[in-house]
Amino acid sequence: MPKVQFIDPGVARKSGEIKFKPIPVNQYSKSIQEEKNNFSNDDLIRIYHDMVVIREFETMLNLIKTTGEYSGVPYDHPGPAHLSIGQEASAVGMAYTLTVEDFIFGSHRSHGEILAKGLSSIQKLDDVDLMKIMETFFDGTILKIVQKDFKGSVKDLGRRFLIYGTLAEIFARETGFNKGLGGSMHAFFTPFGVYPNNAIVGGSGDIAVGAALYKKVNRKKGVVVANIGDASMACGPVWEGISFATMDQFTQLWDDGMKGGLPVIFNVMNNQYGMGGQTAGETMGYGMAARIGAGVNPDQMHAERVDGYNPLAVIDAYKRKLKIIADKKGPVLLEVLTYRFSGHSPSDASSYRSKEEVEAWQNQDCIHTYAKNLVEAGVTDQLKLDGIWQEIKALMVDLLKVSIDDVVSPRMDIRKRPEQIGEMIFSNTPTETMEERPVEVNHAxxxxxxxxxxxxxxxxxxxxxxxxxxxxxxxxxxxxxxxxxxxxxxxxxxxxxxxxxxxxxxxxxxxxxxxxxxxxxxxxxxxxxxxxxxxxxxxxxxxxxxxxxxxxxxxxxxxxxxxxxxxxxxxxxxxxxxxxxxxxxxxxxxxxxxxxxxxxxxxxxxxxxxxxxxxxxxxxxxxxxxxxxxxxxxxxxxxxxxQRVYDIGEQFHAGGVPEGYYEIPIGEPDVKRAGKDVTILTIGATLYRALDAAKILEEKYGLSAEVIDARSLVPFNYELVIESVKKTGRILISGDATSRGSFLNDLARNITELAFDYLDAPPVVVGSRNWITPAYELEEAFFPQAGWFLDAIHEKIVPLAGYVAGENFTDMEQIRRAKLGI
Amino acid sequence: MSKNYDLAIIGGGPAGYVAAERAGHKGLKVVLIEKGELGGVCLNEGCIPTKTLLYSAKLYDNAIGAEKYGVQAREVTFDFGKMMARKEKVVKKLVGGVGLKMKEHHVEVRRKEAYIKGRSAAGISITAGEEEILAANLLICTGSEAFVPPIPGLGSPNETILTNREILQLKELPSSLVVIGGGVIGMEFASFFNSLGTKVTIVEMLDEILTGMDSEMSVMMRQMYAKKGITFHLSAKVVEVNGTEVIFEKEGKKESVTGDKILVSVGRKPVTKGFGLENLGVELDRGGIKVDERMKTNVPNVFAAGDVTGFSLLAHTASREGEVVVNNLTGRNDRMRYNAIPGVVYTNPEFSGVGLTEEKAKEQNIAYKCVKLPMAYVGRFIAENEGGSGVCKVLVGEKYGEVLGVHMLGNPSSEMIYGACMAIEMEMTLKEMEEVVFPHPTVSEIFKETIFGF
Known part of the structure; x- marks a missing residue:
């Protein structure tokens, strides 16, 4: 709601019409002969090579999943494998033009994209930089494995590194790119510009936009490609990511140096199926995914459908789209038409499509067609291409053997270091600033x-x-x-x-x-x-x-x-x-x-x-x-x-809130009122009602309550609470969350286990009712009130003389409510 | 202006008046509201009047059988009217005694209809007649009433059809009596009238009388009473009552029996209506008020004890339940336990039991050991029960030897069984029991002798 922009009713109410431009569909029609000026023969053959790497990699996984072996090497892989056999041209075409600074994000079916972008980055990196990446990543652990007995070029070493790191990751080996914690659907390798792939359909649809925002705000080079599926266009987060990426403010309100669209390409890998549903004709209504661009912004997101069966068509599109991004006219929506021969996963019998259909697409196989065109254009001969394929196959067999060797490629030794995964949940690295450079501010x-x-x-x-x-x-x-x-x-x-x-x-x-x-x-x-x-x-x-x-x-x-x-x-x-x-x-x-x-x-x-x-x-x-x-x-x-306490002043910390910088460690509860007869542990603004209750308990019933503010839920240090319970023998745990399944019960359970011998009564949870939150005027019946603490103490901990309870904490009622689910 | 109390009690039976007495003793301000006489069913139309009558019958039996002991009593007769009059006197005396106890413990008694108006932050509002009462806590002990099943022709109690209440008001001895239901109440009245010469027939739906007690002893008991002239129809379901004729189905055939009077003693049902219970939202379970182990209902500050809870239906259970309420109200964490509640049938001979029966132990898959001895094993029993027989059975846990159940048939088992109650309540084992010294010669020694049988 910037005041600088005036919404003129005269303009807004004027009649007119919205005009759309035609969205190009599969317009690329050049032959290899015609592209010879743009590609060297080596380039053209490398495109073939990269596609075959993907094909063979995926075929290997498919055979392992379905037959338990590949080229005579037996292996059992119980984890997932969502294969992209058939989609190789779309992946290689997408990655071909991108540089190391360009980031890709993907989906559960992204092995091909990891390999394509990795191979592309390896090609573009100079040998020194490539070696440096490999030497420093996990202290050279992966490099040492793939370097053993290898005498080839640095780039070939890089390719071994890429394929091994990905494969070991898929097989959950500690020597994988993500220590085996990502796996098939999430594997990635940021030094090559390969960012997380996402097992949640459409998951990259907004995350990738954030990466583009990072590049823009921090003036970093490169574009971001969100590789998402055709079916993910129905996912809310994808639409939300698109909406965010196309906000007018980027071009209208941001400072001059910052003006311009986000550097992001929504790359829809349209393999025409989402699980068992056919997107065009069954589960979506867009006909072609590129159509969606027309509804998003006046640029129609520069949307286009390209033939993802032809790597050169995709490369052509990328060259044009990257120019748009460079001109700060992004974002871009690109629909890359392709087809997966394999099922959703190896367990998929493809019962939702006909054999004829699969065969028809196989007859136009992107790799074989491209190979045929190469031979016809005189770029190379079939023998040479077959030789490349054989070499890749041999490479796969070699790297498969290494990656399943439990000595060379072990899994995390959880028995030796049982907390290894736990230690990775948080990074716990205090960092004053994420980057050393001057801050951009408007005044001191x-x-x-x-x-x-x-x-x-x-x-x-x-x-x-x-x-x-x-x-x-x-x-x-x-x-x-x-x-x-x-x-x-x-x-x-x-x-x-x-x-x-x-x-x-x-x-x-x-x-x-x-x-x-x-x-x-x-x-x-x-x-x-x-x-x-x-x-x-x-x-x-x-x-x-x-x-x-x-x-x-x-x-x-x-x-x-x-x-x-x-x-x-x-x-x-x-x-x-x-x-x-x-x-x-x-x-x-x-x-x-x-x-x-x-x-x-x-x-x-x-x-x-x-x-x-x-x-x-x-x-x-x-x-x-x-x-x-x-x-x-x-x-x-x-x-x-x-919202109950945004306006509250500091009532506890002596001397008030310090003016300077200080930290309160996350996870440490705090005693807000000392007492000796009963402990009250609260989460959130319930604290103030607990303090009111403590006052009544003291004045009317002579009970001294110690009130502890949890302050944090995760992590949480129980020591302070247990010390208090050792003193009081009784505890109430309260917060404004509805009681069933709430964290309050977690606290109660741990306190019961940790202080059982010191408790004179069960820890009592005082939470909200398991209802809808009623109107403000009725909230007293829903949220814990000061009186509820007394009610709960009277009913469950120690009877208060002559006390009439307000809220019902009887055991019978607890059972009755639970029986009714309320 | 309403009056404030720490505790209001509705119902002055063994749950209510005992709770009132205990609470008053502990300094709580208590009001007890009773629409009838203090003492409840127990004092007025249950335990006490029946035991009084049964004692008269026993005296009569003993006089007739005195010769066996070398005592001659000639022309032994009885006066039914005098027996009934004495019963009235005993009841009146005891009811008066309860009133005195209430005074002694500063319990305010209102002989009025109670009505619960509702509950607010101030407390629970009750009226006793016109009077407004506000109490922090409420104990409901409204008891139970005889259950008259919906059998065609049975209708409500009248001249012929009687429950425990009407039968205690009879002016004349009936010449014949049909008892529907061979439980404790049925058996005690059957025993009384049988002693006085009434022709008694018992019609029981189940395959044995006194189910729930030790079944072996129930059989013995039935056989003893069959010898004394009572006719038993077991597995007999009453299908119709036609005037003085009780028609029942037995093994698929219809039979009938007539009696001057018909006693309905098939069970009792809790009284939960007519006093505003619905204004509290108290949860019911199978007709009774649902309570937890501390006798708390689902409504804060509201408790229930005694027959109104619908399960134990015994005066001594009710009293203990009332005490549990008062203990919890006065800061003592007390839980009601039902594993050591004795059950006594005041027939002649008496039949007493506490804890698990063999049937229950089997049903609950509890591994137990069992020893039984004839009562004649101890001298005092032989001395006082010429030609009489009886038995004592003790169940202990297989692993630890803790006393699980004790069952006795024979006089005066009602006075001995509390020893077994203590053993179970204290979780005593065989070893510990063996070290207890019993007075000699007493019939109670049968308990110790049986223990040594393990």
Whole structure:
């Protein structure tokens, strides 16, 4: 909602029509003879070579999966193999023009793309750089294996390195590109510009856009290619990625040096099937995927369908499309028509298509047709081509033997180092800035209006007499978050932040007020209402080496970025074998007054997923300290905030919130009130209701409650809580999440196990009811209230004299509700 | 203006008045609301009146059989009216005694209909007649009533059709009595009337009387009473009642028996209606109020004890349940246990049991060992039971030898069985039991002798 742009009703309401340009379809028609000026004979033969590498690689896997051997070498591979036999020309054509700086992202069917891009990069790298990559990657582990007894050229060594690294990865060997933790559907190798392939259909549709954003914002060379399937065009995140990539602001609002479209090509590898469904004619309505470009932006995304059966047609398209990107006119949508001979996976009997159809496409096999054309054009002869194929086959047999040799290519020795995978879940590497270069800001931090304003605020909520300052005077929780974030913006040039209202508006709940003035557009901007792309692009941005703060407003919108938060953000550090880092701080705000779809605390859902750090500070001191820690780290942190307490002042930390930088370690709970008779452990803003309860317990019933604020969910240090339980023998655990399946139960279980001998009563969970969140006026019946703590203590821990319980915590009711599922 | 209490109790039976007494003793402010007489079914129309009558019958039996002991009693007769009058006197005395206990422990008693209005943050609102009562906690002990099954012709109790309540009000001795249901209540009345010369017939649907007790002893008991003149129809399902005629189906054939009076004693059902229980949202289970081990219902601050819960249906269970409520209310963590609840049939001879029967142990796959001895094994029994017989059976766990169940047929087993209750409650083993000294000569020694049989 930039004020600089005026929405003129006179213009907006004018009648007219939208005009479309024709979208080219398979227009390439040159013969090899005609292309001889553009390609040397070696180039043309290398295209053949690269296609055959893919064909043989995939054939090898197919035979291993279906017959248990390849060329007499027996092997059992229980894992997946989604093969692309038939699609070789599309992969090689896509990769041929790309440089090492260009990144590709892919799908579950991306072996061919890994090999094609790898071979292309090897060809373009000079020998010194290539050797350096191989020598430094995993300290030369892979190089040593493929170098043994090999006497050939550095480029051939590079090819061995590529094929072996990919194969070993597919076979889950520790010597694979990702230590065997990625596997067939995820393997990648960033030094060759091969970025993560994604087992979730369409998963790369937004992540790749984030990579392009990284290149643009950080002025890095290269384009990003999102290799996605024809069927993925129906996936929300793909559409969201496309929408994000084509935002007008890139060309209309960003600073002059930054103006221009995102350098991303959506490369639709159209093999015409999505699982058992035929995209054109059955499961989609687009006829041709390229049509979609016409609906996205006036450039129609420069959409085009090319014949992916002809590598030269694809190369031709790429040459033209890369020019568009170079002219800052991206993004581009390219549909590359192809066909997979193999099934979805080796277990697929292809019952959904006719033998005749497969044969018809096989008769036009991209490799054989291309070979025939080469021979006809006099580039080479069949004997030579057959020789190349035989050499590749021999290479495959050789590398297969090496990659399945348990001595040379072992799997992770989990028995020897049982925590090896655990150690990869987080990178835990404090890093002040992701890159050393000057930050781009609009003014000195000291000149920032909000910074100036904050200097006048009271950093502790109470005066010397214990009287609270007025809300206006108090330094609030939102200020703590702001201070940590603006501080990092002035330290880390890669740091960017975006969400649906981050610029001009001032961010949800006024956290970002003042940032718009401080930062240029490309560091703080508004995104589409599209949580999948907000989080998905952040993942791509971070993968490439940038730090980012995506913000999705309400917690309830987490469902809208479910795959991104549950499958992508948490997993790539470990799935990469710790090659990638993920410095993403996802800000999520928990509501309270807006009913069933704007008031849910979903911390538990996030805490359930391995690979995410989860924090939920509710005091200004904790919010600033934890945000500092989150931004100093390289791990994904889901940073929960509560709308109940954005305006709360600091009531606990003596001396108030420090002006300078400090960190609160993630995972350390904090005693907010000392006591001796009962412990109350809270997550989130429930803290303040627990403190109210503690007061009543003390005054009316003589029970002294110790109140502990969890502050973090993942990781979590139980030691402090157990010490408290040893003292009190009783504990209540509370938060605003609906009780069933919530993290509160996790805490209760661990405390039970760890402090069983010290407990005089079972740990009691005081969570929200398993209902929809009702209207604000009815929330007292839904969220834990101060009285609920007393009710639960009275019913389950120790009877309070003459006490009449409000909320029902009886065992019988617990059983009854569970029986009804409410 | 309503009055505030720590605990309100609805129902003054063995659950309610015992809980009131205990709670009052511990300093709680208690109100007990009872629409009838204090003491409940037990005192007014159950345990106490029947035991009083049974004692009269036993005296009569003993007088007739005195000769065996060298005592001659000639022209032994009885006066039914006087027996009934004495029963009234005993009941009145005990009911009065309960009232005194309530006073002693500062329990306020309201002899009024109770009605629960609802529950709020302030407490539970109840009315006792016109009076408004507000209590922090509520204990419901509304008890049970005789269950009259929907058999054609049975209808509601009348001149002929009687339940435990009406039969205790008879003015004249019936010449014949048909008892439908050979459980504890049925057997006790059968025994009483049989002693006094009434022609008694028992019609039982199951294949044995007193199911739930040790089945071997139930058979012995039936055989003893058959000798005394009671007719038993087992596996006999009553299908119709026609005036004084009870028609039943036995092995596929219809038979009938007539009696001046017909006693219906097939079971009892909890009283959960008529006092506003529905205003609390209390969960019911098979007709009774559902409670947990601490006698808490599903509604905070609301408890239930006694027959209204629908399972044990024994006065002494009810009292203990009431005590569990008070213990939990006053900070003592107490859980109700049902594994050592004794059951006694006050027939002549008495039949007592506690803990697992062999049938139950088998059903629950509990590995046990069992020893039984005839009562005649101990001198005191022979001395006092000329020609009488009886048996004692002890079950212990196979692995640890802990006492699981004790069953006795013979007098005065009702006074001895508590020893077995203690053994089970304290989880005593054979070894520990062997070290207990029993007084000699007493019939109770049969327990120790049986223990040494292992």
């Amino acid at each position: 931090m000291a000149e920032n209006a909000r910074v100036i304003q904050l200097a006048k605020k009271e950093r502790f909520a109470y005066d010397a007499e214990g009287k609270p300052f007025s809300k206006m005077k108090q330094y609030q929780l939102r200020d703590g978050i702001f201070e940590a974030i603006i501080d990092r913006f002035y330290k880390d040039p890669t740091l960017i932040a975006y969400g649906e209202e981050n610029r001009d508006w001032g961010g949800a709940f006024a956290v970002y007020r003042g940032l718009t003035e401080a930062l240029p557009y490309h560091r703080l901007f508004n995104s589409p209402i599209s949580e999948a792309s907000i989080v998905g692009t952040s993942i791509g941005y971070a993968m490439c080496g940038g730090r980012v703060i995506p913000e999705i407003m309400y917690c309830d919108f987490l469902g809208r970025c479910g795959d991104e938060v549950f499958n992508q953000l948490p997993k790539w550090q470990a799935m990469s074998g710790n090659v990638l880092k993920m410095p993403v701080v996802l800000r999520v705000s928990v509501g309270s007054k807006y009913g069933a779809q704007h008031s849910q605390d979903w911390t538990s859902l996030v805490a359930h997923i391995p690979g995410l750090k989860v924090v939920f500070p509710v005091t200004p001191y904790d919010a600033k300290g934890l945000m500092n820690s989150a931004l100093q780290g390289t791990d994904p942190v889901v940073f929960f905030e509560s």
